[in-house]
Amino acid sequence: MSLPVKFGHGINWEVVYKFLPAELLIWRAQRLFFLNGAQDLSAFLLVDLGIVKYPAYNCIISDRIFSSRCELLAYEEAVEVAQIMDQALDESNTEVVLKCIEISDSRMLSPCRGQNESESLEPLAAAFLFFSASWVNSKIVQLGVSFLEREHRYGDAIRLLKRLLLGFDCDGRRGYWTLRLSVDLEHVGCLNESLLVAEGGLSDSWVRAGSRIALQRRVLRLGKPPRRWKTPSFSESVNRKIPEVFVQGRPLNFKAGTKSRFYGEDGEQCGVEELALQYYAGEGGGWQGVHTESGIWLTIFALLMWDIIFADVPNVFRTRFQIAPLDLDTDSFYMVRKSLIESHLQRIHDGLAEEILIKSWELNNGTSCRGVNWERHSLSELRAAVACIGGSCLASICRHLAQDYRSWSSGMPDLLLWHFNEDFRGEAKLVEVKGPRDRLSEQQRAWLLVLMDCGFSVEVCKVSPVVSTSHMVL
Structure with a gap:
């Protein structure tokens, strides 16, 4: 449900209250109760009918999310601008998009709960900043940056990115902002400044995962003599060779701008991931496996860490309709627990x-939980995967997700493969599959390097077309 106010220079709340009191009251009550725009009062009915089941946890509430009416009204107005921005982007309404950017930019550093407050707040309070006007406005400005970049208005994008980085010192989005600033500065020919921005980003503790890898690679590319004579210490690590396997298949289509399709071994049409699974199941080593990307890992993490995720922590559970604590995407999730x-x-x-996985599955099967897909993966698949991955590697992955779920919950390899040897010992392999015109994203590269450090067997499977139905490894 969208707030029923037309776009303008601002929201006249007196007019809103006068003409739309009932609808506004329902909108406000739902957002205040559920703390998101996706749920509404039907959630009660779905629970009563047994259609949806939420986890069991205790709501221990000692602090208010909105400490003043000023904060609430500013947040509501920012949400309204965000809704208008989304609609304008869908309709390619440039005039309205630019107006939304202007409004949010002017209000981004508003006095109602400031943007840098996370630096002085208790760890758990950082989760509350998602419900501040400054955070919503910064999200709108970030969308505006992407829009301006598509329009090749790099000067305007650079100005906004500098504003974001100046105003939000403790924010997991700083890596993305720093990377885009460095890229846009290169677009306008400011190579020295672009290099300085990339180098500065690497000393920022909030620049993580794929953004950090991307900045390291930019420093190596831009920092060649005569700009820089000394090779950075991370050069060898970031340039590590990731093993590659080359598989050939009979293409169904091979047009630019379309997803590659192939004929599988059974003659049926399939994507590159399914073709790779067929290869690994056969001459590639007799592996079992699934095409899952991040899905199976988030499911395994949630099942293994269920009691931790839903532990008694104050202020992170506000209603009976949550599928995760409010701080899961923040550093406080790990710090507090x-x-x-x-x-x-x-x-x-x-x-x-x-043992933990089986118990968690039996106790919670069918319960809504962030990251868990009960239908996609069977218990037998999950048990086999966990057994073959091994305790050390599992603990490392779970630690990464617990410490920074937001940064590491995407970009995991496409395939998780496993098999049992003759001595019944398991072995696992993780594979990122790339079609003829694909290449690794920086987030995918970051995950592969982390997994190698954790002791996993990883590789990139590159699928290319041939005329015949055979495939081979080079």
């Missing part, structure tokens, strides 16, 4: 993962 998490990860490391 560090002792619980580390003791639990030790159990996983020591070989108890399969």
Whole structure:
């Protein structure tokens, strides 16, 4: 449900209250209760009918999310501008998009709960900043940056990116902003400044995962003599060779701008991932596996860490209709639960993962939880995967997700493969599959390097077309 106000220079709340009191009241009540725009009062009915089941947890509320009426009204107005921005982008209405950018830019650093407040707040309060006007306005400005870049208005994009970086010191989006600023500066020919921005970003603790890898690679590319004579210390690490396998298949289509399709071994049409699965199941080593990308990993993480995710922590559960704590996407998730998490990860490391997985599945099957897809993966698949991955590697992945779920919950390899040897010991392999015109994203590269550090067997499977139905490894 959208707030029923037309676009203008601002929202006249007196007019809104006068003409649309009932609809506004329902909109406000739902957003205040559910704390998002996706749920509404039908959630109660879905639970009563047994269609949706939410996890069991305790709501321990000691702090208010909105400490003043000023904060609430500013947040509501920012949400309205965000809704207008989304609609304008869908309709390619440039005039309205630019107006939304202008409004949000002017209000982004508003006095109602400032943008840098996370630096002085208790760890859990960082999750509350998602419900501040400044955060919503910064999200609109970020969308505006992408729009301006598509329009090749790099000067305007650079100005906004500098404003974002100046105003939000403690924010997981700083890596993306820094990367885009460096790229846009290169677009306008400011190579020295672009290099300085990339180098500065690498000293920022909020620049992580794929953004950090991308900035490191930019520094290596832009920082060649005569700009820089010294090779950075990370050069060898970021340029590590990731093993590659080359598979050939009979193409169904090979047109630019379309997703590559092939004929599989059974003659049926399939994508590159399915073709790779067929290869690995056969001459590629007799592997079992699934095409899952991040899905199976987020499911395994949630099942293994269920008791931690839904532990008694104040202020992170506000209603009975949540599928995750409010702080899951923040650093506070790990910081507040560090002792619980580390003791639990030790159990996983020591070989108890399969036991924990089975118990969690049996107790919670069908319960809504962020990251869990009960239908896509069977318990037998998950058990086999966990057994073959091993405790040490599982604990490492779970630690990465617990410490920074937002940065690491995407970009995982396409395929998770496993098989059992003659001595019944399991082995796992992770594979990123790329079609003829594809290449690794920086986030995918970051995950592969992390997985290599964790002890995983990883490789990139590159699929290319041939006329015949045979495939081969080069």
